[in-house]
Amino acid sequence: MTAELAHSVQLLPRLDEVDRDLQCCREELRATPLQLEAEAGALELLGEQLAEAESLLAASQGRLSDAQSTLAGLEKRLDRARSRVASLVSVEQIEATDREIGSLEAQCSDAETEVLEAMEALESHSDRKALLSTQLEAGQGAQEGRQAEWAGRSSELESRVEALDATRTELASGVRSDVLRLYEAALGRGMIGASRPSGITQVDARFICSTCHARVPPAWVQEARNFRSAQTCDGCRRLLVLVEITVSGESATVGHEHSNPPT
Numbered sequence: 225m226t227a228e229l230a231h232s233v234q235l236l237p238r239l240d241e242v243d244r245d246l247q248c249c250r251e252e253l254r255a256t257p258l259q260l261e262a263e264a265g266a267l268e269l270l271g272e273q274l275a276e277a278e279s280l281l282a283a284s285q286g287r288l289s290d291a292q293s294t295l296a297g298l299e300k301r302l303d304r305a306r307s308r309v310a311s312l313v314s315v316e317q318i319e320a321t322d323r324e325i326g327s328l329e330a331q332c333s334d335a336e337t338e339v340l341e342a343m344e345a346l347e348s349h350s351d352r353k354a355l356l357s358t359q360l361e362a363g364q365g366a367q368e369g370r371q372a373e374w375a376g377r378s379s380e381l382e383s384r385v386e387a388l389d390a391t392r393t394e395l396a397s398g399v400r401s402d403v404l405r406l407y408e409a410a411l412g413r414g415m416i417g418a419s420r421p422s423g424i425t426q427v428d429a430r431f432i433c434s435t436c437h438a439r440v441p442p443a444w445v446q447e448a449r450n451f452r453s454a455q456t457c458d459g460c461r462r463l464l465v466l467v468e469i470t471v472s473g474e475s476a477t478v479g480h481e482h483s484n485p486p487t
């Protein structure tokens with residue numbers, strides 16, 4: 225057992241904890257602005273849809289007023305033709321005017337249909353505009369709240385990262401350089417399965433790595449447990465840190481079998 229190695233390995237769980245906190249803070253600092261940006265993008269799109277709905281609404285207002293004036297004109301002509309018939313005596317003139325009346329009635333009916341359709345279109349564009357306005361307003365309010373909240377939260381996170389970085393530097397300075405290199409190389413490998421990025425791992429009573437479930441040779445575990453040498457798991461490359469291993473039942477027996485008196 226080397227006291228220097230024991231000291232280094234004993235610092236690793238704390239270093240790991242600091243690295244985990246740093247990673248959480250940095251992830252939040254990275255992800256939240258992206259999320260806010262995506263939300264702003266969605267609101268911009270909603271704004272564009274609202275502008276489009278407003279222009280469709282304006283066009284349908286124009287269509288309705290055109291259809292109404294066409295209908296009014298036709299109705300006037302129809303009234304005039306009907307009142308003219310009473311004063312006519314010539315059969316030819318009466319027949320011609322009756323034909324005119326028939327044609328005007330048909331045109332009036334078409335114009336009425338057009339007015340109704342224009343009204344329906346107007347109503348539907350108006351509903352859509354109202355819906356989009358409400359959505360946009362609510363979205364903008366929520367977005368402003370989140371932006372303000374994030375302004376406070378992000379400066380909090382930045383100070384926390386600064387403090388954690390200082391703690392990390394201090395802890396790392398107490399770890400032997402070869403052990404630190406192994407630790408950082410393993411940390412740099414990122415997630416292993418569902419296990420968060422870390423530089424350390426443990427083994428259970430059957431010498432199975434808790435991170436990657438590879439079996440670690442018992443001799444290596446003994447070396448690591450007694451601080452004779454720094455050992456890593458072959459599967460995940462994480463350093464075997466057995467200082468805080470919890471043993472129960474079967475594992476206690478196995479632990480006893482393999483434990484050597486300190487040398």
Ligand SMILES: [Zn+2]
Binds near residue numbers: 425
């Ligand atoms: Zn492993």
